[in-house]
Amino acid sequence: VALSANGPVTLWARDTGWGRANPRLPGVTLPDAIRLTDDLPDAARADTLLLALPAQALGGFLADHAARLDARHLVSTAKGIDLSKLTGPSTLLAEACPRATVAVLTGPSFAADIARGLPTALTLACADPEAGRALQHDLSTPVLRLYRTTDVTGAELGGALKNVIAIAAGVAIGAGLGDSARAAIVTRGFAEMTRLAARLGARPETLAGLSGLGDLTLTCTSVQSRNFRYGQALGARQPFDAATTVEGAATARAVAVLSRRMGCDMPIAAMVARLTDNSMTVDDAAQQLMTRPLKEE
Numbered sequence: 001v002a003l004s005a006n007g008p009v010t011l012w013a014r015d016t017g018w019g020r021a022n023p024r025l026p027g028v029t030l031p032d033a034i035r036l037t038d039d040l041p042d043a044a045r046a047d048t049l050l051l052a053l054p055a056q057a058l059g060g061f062l063a064d065h066a067a068r069l070d071a072r073h074l075v076s077t078a079k080g081i082d083l084s085k086l087t088g089p090s091t092l093l094a095e096a097c098p099r100a101t102v103a104v105l106t107g108p109s110f111a112a113d114i115a116r117g118l119p120t121a122l123t124l125a126c127a128d129p130e131a132g133r134a135l136q137h138d139l140s141t142p143v144l145r146l147y148r149t150t151d152v153t154g155a156e157l158g159g160a161l162k163n164v165i166a167i168a169a170g171v172a173i174g175a176g177l178g179d180s181a182r183a184a185i186v187t188r189g190f191a192e193m194t195r196l197a198a199r200l201g202a203r204p205e206t207l208a209g210l211s212g213l214g215d216l217t218l219t220c221t222s223v224q225s226r227n228f229r230y231g232q233a234l235g236a237r238q239p240f241d242a243a244t245t246v247e248g249a250a251t252a253r254a255v256a257v258l259s260r261r262m263g264c265d266m267p268i269a270a271m272v273a274r275l276t277d278n279s280m281t282v283d284d285a286a287q288q289l290m291t292r293p294l295k296e297e
């Protein structure tokens, strides 16, 4: 919707039967500048393709369609770590489409806000500085401001890891542990995010930008966030709609494996992994976090 302000956009989906009013984006009518198609070869004629799939669906999608997407500019919006390969979306794309230029678009941005034309700032990450600069210009609009970086690992890990911490923040609020507990989770969670990302080759300053701290702040403080709401339901012991995309749940499991492998201490993420697979109660999680050995900040 935002990019159609710059010119014609083709929107591909497996099922376009819902027409210009997608139930996943209530209250938004797709503008006429958007052409809808369920024909992937037709849509994939474009030079730049934005892939807006859940992180755990991207690998399967690429297994079916990678050959059609190669040698393009491929921009992923997914915020997660693939559970089977333990890599982010940019690696999945680069492996499946070796001749493509891969980029990541991430940062604090609820789809509903962008579709309403509200001002939003994002990070465009591309290892190739020239391609990154061109994408930054092509994908910015008067209300969608893109900052660029070449640190793809840092940008995509910021987006993936903040979802895990947002679940923990939601648990704290849902369980009635209070705003102070949430602030502690956000801050110590940010330390965990930066620690793992640095071990995996990211620049710490990327994590302090829009894609990390920016998105962490948004997602841990807004009930618009599905990850936060899922955590809230967990904390309050209430049911949650299983059809809702909650990237942080699978990513917490991937992070648990990665952090063990890297020898990286991530107690909040580990707690989220155990809460989401029901192997720990909220009371036990809170008690365990508070009774860890005292340490330097």
Ligand SMILES: NC(=O)C1=CN([C@@H]2O[C@H](COP(=O)(O)OP(=O)(O)OC[C@H]3O[C@@H](n4cnc5c(N)ncnc54)[C@H](O)[C@@H]3O)[C@@H](O)[C@H]2O)C=CC1
Pocket: 013, 014, 024, 052, 053, 054, 055, 057, 060, 061, 077, 078, 079, 080, 109, 110, 111, 112, 244, 245, 247
């Ligand atoms: N919704 C939001 O505000 C934002 C979402 N993101 C990220 O974007 C990614 C996608 O999120 P949403 O669009 O919100 O998720 P969603 O679950 O609302 O929509 C994903 C769409 O992908 C489709 N899909 C799933 N598997 C597919 C496949 N194999 N082939 C074709 N289509 C397939 C689904 O049918 C669904 O329509 C996630 O990683 C999310 O974290 C990033 C920024 C904001």
Ligand SMILES: O=C(CO)COP(=O)(O)O
Pocket: 079, 107, 108, 109, 110, 163, 166, 215, 218, 219, 224, 225, 226, 227, 228, 245, 247
């Ligand atoms: O990533 C998002 C905002 O930047 C969307 O967050 P949720 O997936 O938690 O709704």
